[in-house]
Amino acid sequence: MIILTKFLGLHPTLPLAELEAVFQAEKIDYWLIETFENYAVHGVKKFKPKKLGERLALTHAIFEILSDITSADAEQLVEKAKIKGIRLPYTVKIEKIGKGMDIDYQRFLKEVADEVWRKLEKDGIKPSVDLNNPATEFWVFVGEDFVILTRKLVEVDKKQFTERAPPNRPFFLPISMDPRIARAIVNLTRIKRGKKFLDPCCGSGGLLLEAASIGCRVYGVDIDEKMVEGSVRNLKHYGFYGSVKKGDCRKLEKIFNKRNYFDGIATDFPYGRSTRKQNAKMYEECLKSMERVLKPLSYMVIVAHEEIRPKSKNLILVELHRQRVHRNLVRYIHVFRKMKK
Numbered sequence: 001m002i003i004l005t006k007f008l009g010l011h012p013t014l015p016l017a018e019l020e021a022v023f024q025a026e027k028i029d030y031w032l033i034e035t036f037e038n039y040a041v042h043g044v045k046k047f048k049p050k051k052l053g054e055r056l057a058l059t060h061a062i063f064e065i066l067s068d069i070t071s072a073d074a075e076q077l078v079e080k081a082k083i084k085g086i087r088l089p090y091t092v093k094i095e096k097i098g099k100g101m102d103i104d105y106q107r108f109l110k111e112v113a114d115e116v117w118r119k120l121e122k123d124g125i126k127p128s129v130d131l132n133n134p135a136t137e138f139w140v141f142v143g144e145d146f147v148i149l150t151r152k153l154v155e156v157d158k159k160q161f162t163e164r165a166p167p168n169r170p171f172f173l174p175i176s177m178d179p180r181i182a183r184a185i186v187n188l189t190r191i192k193r194g195k196k197f198l199d200p201c202c203g204s205g206g207l208l209l210e211a212a213s214i215g216c217r218v219y220g221v222d223i224d225e226k227m228v229e230g231s232v233r234n235l236k237h238y239g240f241y242g243s244v245k246k247g248d249c250r251k252l253e254k255i256f257n258k259r260n261y262f263d264g265i266a267t268d269f270p271y272g273r274s275t276r277k278q279n280a281k282m283y284e285e286c287l288k289s290m291e292r293v294l295k296p297l298s299y300m301v302i303v304a305h306e307e308i309r310p311k312s313k314n315l316i317l318v319e320l321h322r323q324r325v326h327r328n329l330v331r332y333i334h335v336f337r338k339m340k341k
């Protein structure tokens with residue numbers, strides 16, 4: 001199946017990285033065909049749209065491509081598409097990509113809708129349309145030199161992120177991350193439902209909340225008792241359970257009395273008032289400890305306000321994203337993979 005993903009446009013590189021990390025977590029075979037504007041086209045096998053809709057944060061919706069042509073020819077567009085077996089009633093919508101084509105969009109939309117009707121009738125199906133409550137949404141995307149007919153497979157549930165926005169939590173910090181970015185960071189660990197997720201500097205628990213909401217077992221550590229209590233309150237408030245302990249992120253193997261234990265780790269490092277040198281030392285010690293408690297071949301995502309390079313040759317940097325939060329704050333989102341034990 002060939003799919004078209006429309007991203008929310010919140011970041012230039014994170015949405016595609018999140019999507020492909022979730023493909024990997026959900027064991028979907030995929031290959032990237034092309035990207036343009038806020039869209040990506042992939043080939044996929046063993047695709048589970050519902051699961052993706054539940055997990056993704058930076059995607060708007062995913063569509064199956066039914067046909068694609070180079071001019072605004074409704075008859076040809078629908079003729080090439082396989083629409084037998086779709087659920088009824090249906091509706092057809094249209095969207096311009098970039099500059100689009102110089103056409104009358106409403107007229108073209110009507111022509112495509114009529115062609116769909118005709119094709120269904122020809123196939124012996126009694127067509128029915130419902131603009132407000134359709135079982136199938138066809139979407140026509142018109143670019144400068146292409147027209148694509150698609151059907152929507154899934155739309156990401158965005159309401160949940162508003163519900164978990166920091167001001168709606170019982171406890172939050174001014175530095176707390178937007179839940180959509182927090183969810184994308186959790187997704188970059190490629191962790192699977194039911195597996196163990198750790199945030200060793202969990203603060204108010206923004207990453208723990210997102211990991212819990214995709215069904216992970218969550219573990220948090222923070223040096224500050226207030227944060228430990230706050231994270232637990234936040235998790236409870238949304239009906240989740242997590243094990244959150246007061247402790248030092250440099251001593252994780254002692255805190256948990258385990259090595260090679262967690263399936264995914266993500267953290268937002270403290271942006272201390274300490275000097276650069278003190279920070280670098282603290283980061284290095286924490287990375288060493290995280291590496292020890294992470295299972296081999298698993299991923300850890302480190303958010304820091306500078307680029308970091310662990311000394312360990314066993315941690316491979318697989319991705320680096322840069323996010324400008326405001327004038328004086330840039331987040332560097334690193335994805336590392338632990339290789340052997």
Ligand SMILES: C[S@@+](CC[C@H](N)C(=O)[O-])C[C@H]1O[C@@H](n2cnc3c(N)ncnc32)[C@H](O)[C@@H]1O
Binds near residue numbers: 173176177204205223
């Ligand atoms: C940037 S905040 C994390 C924010 C968090 N992502 C949130 O959503 O609220 C960093 C956290 O690291 C904690 N911290 C600082 N030094 C630590 C250490 N040595 N071990 C564990 N936690 C530490 C701080 O108390 C702070 O809560």
